[in-house]
Amino acid sequence: MKKSLFLLPLLAAAVTGCHSNSLKTADADGKPDLLHAALDTTVAPGDDFFTYANGTWLRNHPIPASESSWGIGKEVQNEVYARLRQTSIEAAKANATAGSNQQKIGDFWAVGMDSVKANQLGATPLKAELDGIAAMKTVAEVPSVIAHEIPLGVRALIGPVVYQDAKNSDQMALYLNQGGLGLPNRDYYFNTDSRTKNIRAEYLKHVANTFRLLGQDAATASTNATRVMALETTLAKSSRKLEALRDPYANYHKMSVAQLDKLMPGLNWKTWLGQLGAPALDSVIVGQPEFYQTAGQLLKTNPLDDWKAYLSWQLARTFAPTLSSAFVNENFHFYGTVLRGAKALRPRWKRVLDMQEDALGDALGQLFVKEYFKPEAKARYDTLVKNVVRAFAEHIQKVDWMSAPTKVVALDKLHKITPKVGYPNKWKDYSALKIDRTSLAENVMRANQWQYSYALNKLGKPVDRTEWDMTPQTYNAYYNSSNNEIVLPAAAFAVPGLLDADADDALVYGYAGASTIGHELTHGFDDEGSQFDAKGNLHEWWSKDDRKRFNQRVAGIVKQFNGYTLLDSLHINGKATAGENIADLGGIVISLDAFKKTQQYKEGKKINGLTPTQRYFLGYALGWQMHVRDESLASQLLTDVHSPAQYRVNGPMADVPAFYEAFGIKPGQKLYRPDSTRVVIW
Template sequence: MNKLLFAGIGVASVACFIACNQGQSNTNKQANTTPDAVAANVDTTANPKDDFFDYANGGWIKRNPIPSEYSSWGIGNLVQEELYKRLRIINEKAAENPSDPISKKIAAFWKSGMDSVRLNAAGIEPITGTLKEIDAVSNVQQLAQLASQLNVTAGGTCDISIGQDAKNSDAIMVQLGQGGLGLPNRDYYFNTDDRTTKIRQAYPGHVAKMLAFTGMDTATAQKAAASIVQLETLLAKSSRKLEALRDPEANYHKMPVAQLNKIAGNIDWAGFIKQQGISKFADTVIVGQPEFYTALSGAIKSQPLDTWKNYLKWIVIANAASQLSDTIANTQFAFYGKLLRGQDQQKPRWKRVLDAEEGAMGEALGQLFVKEFFNATAKKRYENLVEEIRAALKNRIEHLEWMSDSTKQKALYKLSKISKKVGYPDKWKDFSAMDIKDQSYYQNVVAAKHWWQNYEINKLGKPVDRSEWDMTPQTYNAYYNPSNNEIVLPAGIFTVPGKRDEELDDAVVYGYAGASTIGHEITHGFDDEGRQFDAAGNLKNWWTKEDIKKFNDRADVMVRQFNSYVVVDSLHINGKATLGENIADLGGILLGWEAFKKTEQYQKNEKIAGYTPAERYFMGYALGWLSHTKKESLARQVLTDVHSPAKFRVNGPFSDVDAFYEVYGLQPGNGMYRADSARVRIW
């Protein structure tokens, strides 16, 4: 899962992966001489029965070290590099000749972000007005009012969003979740392993360095930083763990604002919400973690006003750092990039500006992108593949031995109602009111945040727009949305870098796209979270008690399997936190395989580049996770991500797939062998 780049009002999106190299007609000669899409990556010194990931991808990994500005490197990066180049051309053309309203905004954003001379000369100046407002706060009421305002532009003590009511998908609600932490999540404040301890010990020093940019002397900044970390630790104690956040029922508490005032009485919640710009349709809210708000309310009373003021300064400069001078941005990167992720240096400025622009108005870029880089033939191929995968899951549900007929019928109905969005939206967002113009980079980013704030607020009291996309066509991602019961597959998601779509044989496509993307996302509708939503997208139980127990018993087998995998140092995968993604990976592989067996290529069984169609299917799936990652980033992923690291997204589910055993002849003693009784059997 990914979060939107901007704080304040937002929506959540579920992540997988994407690619893009469609619709080009001038690469035939090059394509005919490029290596085979999967055979070129093989490490022949590795045994596929012991470690299929290393076998299928190890040759490429050995030849392609991780660049210094990245913490990992793989197929996603290769695709993203193509995206960067194409989007840069779009921006540079817009800057040279901004001929329409969209290109004018793109040009203004691009120029403001690329003007490093202006940024370095301004230094801290873009946020000095906000810092003065914080200094002027003299009581708790003023503090709460300003904190609410800053929640839009800088994030803050809590996560306020606008989204569909999980139990009434036709309604849009104000929703409140835990937040307020400067470290990635609550475990960083308490875990005692060496790597996390080192990060936690370095954190106060980093906060002090950033506060020094606001005008504090060293001693004052260090004292302020210590109090900020103490405050965040207090909030972290009442924050839920990663796996606990995945229970939709346990994270749903609908209540009137008056009840929220009882839970967290030191905050005027009606006033706080109003300061967000929400003036109506907010008499009732959905609170994810009430205990966090009780702790927040207590901290407002127990912690000194100066601590809170310094905390606000910290979140303001932390969130603005990338739009300020190189000195400030580099200081922020030294902690969050180098120490937390293992990056040796920052991406070049032009890539960072494109990343920010994607979050600000990526769909505006997408309108220009799809005109050049996505064709109707490819769109049709993958729309058809979605239906083949749907048919495969229908067949598997019908033949499940452990599920009762009554639950099966509801599952089949939900499956039939899953909608698909492929490529790009039918209706584009209108960015005309976004105030992007010739002003500072910081001001342009803030203008985009305010636009998104208003965009989300305007949904309140209106019918849900189920045609809306939460990702842009050029995004390297995909998702299943349980509230809409839909899978969303952006335009670039299906292409292998350096290959046109028509050059890819079905075996690779069914593994790479059919299994790891389409099948994966459809299975999310029936994983441990998705299965709790009905066909209309409502959090509502449609299972018998007996079937729930049987599902959970089978899911527990997968939890135990992934708990046993050691990723780095002594850190194990969190099987409970990653369960939904692991179920989706396994389901995707099974569905892709079932669909692939009906193809002409599978039935002819002719080798390509020395490999059978069946082998190429599994190699195609592994291609989707072609990557390697630095230890620092792996450690962070284990603590903060609901996705298992790439190697285990291949070796883990393959160890549960009977067809994989048949194709590669696994026997007891092989590294990936699991006894039949220990294999996961869900969908």
């Protein structure tokens, strides 16, 4: 439904940086030159452009013990953290009006930072919910308990979400998707490599340890962990693989409530939807029917003790980060260290800020943009969007694989894409959300309930196409197929230590234009987004021959990325990552043509020995200036539709003729691909 980037790099410092970068060098005018400073000239650009562009920076910025990866995105986030932390501290000290955003920010922060209170409370904030699970007498009660837990943020067994109907974007619909797993996805339950087998063994220990923290003896905890693992493995068996989830038609099954009863007879859907708080619905959209068939069978065959263990585990797993240090440390050991490779727990204040962002993101956003995103910065990026759109239109007109009638429709869709830059025009109203200093866990529960009610209230209402799915302080961006829009939050236009005025166009067009604006625009025409029309409806608007020629090119990029091997034997999943790889390649070639219309490109002057075109490609690589621990990289390859950072640079560059020309890439160099094998889409 929505394409979000993995640590999306934008740049350009619309926000004044406070990070001291010891690697900065300056150009002839004395402006900092981050591109030149980051270079590792011991590496040939034709062998590994990612390392050539970023090697010195990476060498001087090791991954902190508390992180599973580190890069320019994390440094931008650090600056955002610093600002929001100060805002929260001031709010906690203020005698704010009850019910005001400042009171809620202050109270959330104060109780979140009170580790002594959290340790005294232990698992007490979960007691009422755990008692409700323990009080079940029959399996027939399981669905009602699940319906009670879902609004709290516990997504066990059933995965409801409110979103625009993919085939009628003017209506909101209730979707039911696969879910309910404690491991990241189905592959973790079945892959037989030693790395994944070890993760499964550690997961079983982790579940048992969590049960012991809830007060169970060792034998009971072990038995219940085994119950959880068995139930989740059965659910995983009926869950679709990562690449299969990217087919919008195959994951769209509109059903009446009566059809749902036949699909999953272990649950009375009309009654259950009422318990869920949903209004009377004529239909729902089921993503993966086979998953719900299995869920229904489990409700018929599995004993009550299995469900008590499973629901208790899902509850504890969800709220462990909000509880005492024993829960926090146990949760971090598995999800932070075993899965992601982090060596130390992140500082409490950062963890609290993350939860506060989830709970009160728009309240924080209003304060953020007022102080840190100025009108002149917004104007620059509004203009950049227009220039990249214009270049994309020229590319559509020139491609030789798309027929003239389809080009007309494609151009219409492109020009109807709504760009949202910086921040929304209206903010969420948190007046109905109660935040106090009782406990962090209860604040998170109430915030989850507020978000749930906010989403559920959209059913039966007109679609609000002005709404944002990200806050302006989020370092990320997305294309929304159903709204046919690109959304670019303010924080995405920040780079540590660089003022917007000091960022040359080459850097900005590579960093913001290619890796973000062009990338997101291209998502509207990738293997998934291209199946939605200008109004955001799932509808085939290409001719059969156009689709066939396009798919031939997609097959080329799938084959290219399938061929990349990491960590000795792991491969990128070319099919699962196809949409992102298409968007990376498209963003580069489209934004390059937009850059060619700038004064800097036309003058052709070098900066620190680098031509404007070289700086453009380096600007793009700057966006992926990051490195990742092996454990986190292995997890990404199994769970993420984005390729690892190194291949988001080297992969598309190997297909771009202008890159070969700019850096003199020759046969025999590692990135060199003969003309006949280079992927050309846009």
